[in-house]
Amino acid sequence: MGWGDCGKDSNGRPIGYVFDATCDHPDCMEQIDRGLTYVCGDMHGDDEYSCEKYFCDTHKNNYVTRNDGSDITVCNECWDRMIEDGELYYDEEEETLSHLTCAVVDMDRVNCPEPAKHLIPKTNDYLCDGCYEEYKKGAYR
Ligand SMILES: [Zn+2]
Ligand SMILES: [Zn+2]
Ligand SMILES: [Zn+2]
Numbered sequence: 001m002g003w004g005d006c007g008k009d010s011n012g013r014p015i016g017y018v019f020d021a022t023c024d025h026p027d028c029m030e031q032i033d034r035g036l037t038y039v040c041g042d043m044h045g046d047d048e049y050s051c052e053k054y055f056c057d058t059h060k061n062n063y064v065t066r067n068d069g070s071d072i073t074v075c076n077e078c079w080d081r082m083i084e085d086g087e088l089y090y091d092e093e094e095e096t097l098s099h100l101t102c103a104v105v106d107m108d109r110v111n112c113p114e115p116a117k118h119l120i121p122k123t124n125d126y127l128c129d130g131c132y133e134e135y136k137k138g139a140y141r
Contacts (some may be wrong), residue, residue: 003116004035009052015044019072023056025075030056040075049082050074063096064088071096086117102128104140 006016013021017035022028026134032038034054041050049064055075062079064072079097082088088097102112103125114128120135127135134140 006034009034009044015054021054023059024053025055025059026057028056030058032056040073040078042072052079063094065094065096065098067099087115090115092095100126102126102131104128115120 004016004018005014007014009015013019013034015034017033017037019034021034021038023030023032023038032054036042036044038054038056038060039050039051040055040060041047044052046052049066049072051069051074053075059076060073062074062076063075064082065078066072066076082097087099088095089100091098100116102116103123104112104116104127108113112128112131114130116126116128118127118129118132118135119125120127131140
């Protein structure tokens with residue numbers, strides 16, 4: 001017993017590393033088990049970053065840096081969803097999806113802590129809602 005058997009997911013499938021399964025990616029027949037090694041994210045069940053499905057290495061090879069700075073890997077579907085939501089951005093240097101904060105720095109050199117939502121193509125900076133409004137009015141030029 002112990003962590004090998006973790007009960008069932010919301011579709012009634014047994015979960016835990018003692019249960020053999022195939023990758024949940026459509027048409028992928030890769031043999032996996034339903035343990036934490038293969039779960040989307042790092043825990044059974046879903047959360048704001050990941051779903052409750054299980055994938056082979058190839059199909060959960062997308063790095064996401066969470067709010068607390070820790071990294072997880074998620075499936076392709078979750079990755080696409082997060083990019084679409086626009087809450088996270090792709091950091092090419094780190095090759096990870098990250099939460100982004102506003103690029104504006106005030107006179108005391110303190111970074112604006114608001115989540116960034118708007119890309120300024122000219123400078124490649126992301127601004128939060130408030131700073132973006134200021135930017136449109138002509139600030140920061
Ligand atoms: Zn997923
Ligand atoms: Zn797969
Ligand atoms: Zn801001």
